[in-house]
Amino acid sequence: MYNIIKDVINKDEYKLEDTLYKINKLWVENNLTEEERDELVSLARTNANPNNSYAENTIQIGNLWEYYQQLDTRLSLLENGQGAEPPLEEEWPEFVQPTGAHNAYKSGDKVIFAFKKYICQMDGCVWNPLVYPSAWELVEE
Structure with a gap:
């Protein structure tokens, strides 16, 4: 799961709020380590594109x-x-x-x-x- 989420983040086509929610959910479900979670959250925030987070x-x-x-x-x-x-x-x-x-x-x-x-x-x-x-x-x- 870590690599899939990382690929999505690197493609720059995600909503930050949704991605952070999914990362945290995977972490709570023990599908990510704490280190992987921290790295993905940091990467998601760093690469976030405001155009992807506008309201519907x-x-x-x-x-x-x-x-x-x-x-x-x-x-x-x-x-x-x-x-x-x-x-x-x-x-x-x-x-x-x-x-x-x-x-x-x-x-x-x-x-x-x-x-x-x-x-x-x-x-x-x-x-x-x-x-x-x-x-x-x-x-x-």
Whole structure:
């Protein structure tokens, strides 16, 4: 199993979240040693391609529809002379799973994930701090 997973990772056609889940499952089932698991997890994170981890099309369409509705509401308010001031952004917004390159996190972006504050350490990040911890810096308070 180790060689099969390693070949999949080296082909660069995998979703990081799914691959990490499968590696951990094989390890729990005693089909991988701890050393093999650690090596595969590291390799998977190092070779991860953000393009392979975007949400499914239906999720993207749903997010676009929600965004369209928000824009339509804001446009209506502006046409009626209301809402000229843009809303204030939260300094630490909740982590939202990116659906593509247009809303991937970039270096310096701040988020709250699992009740903890994180700062993104890479551009084009589509993974949460649990899936790709080295892409995020935990802010201790």
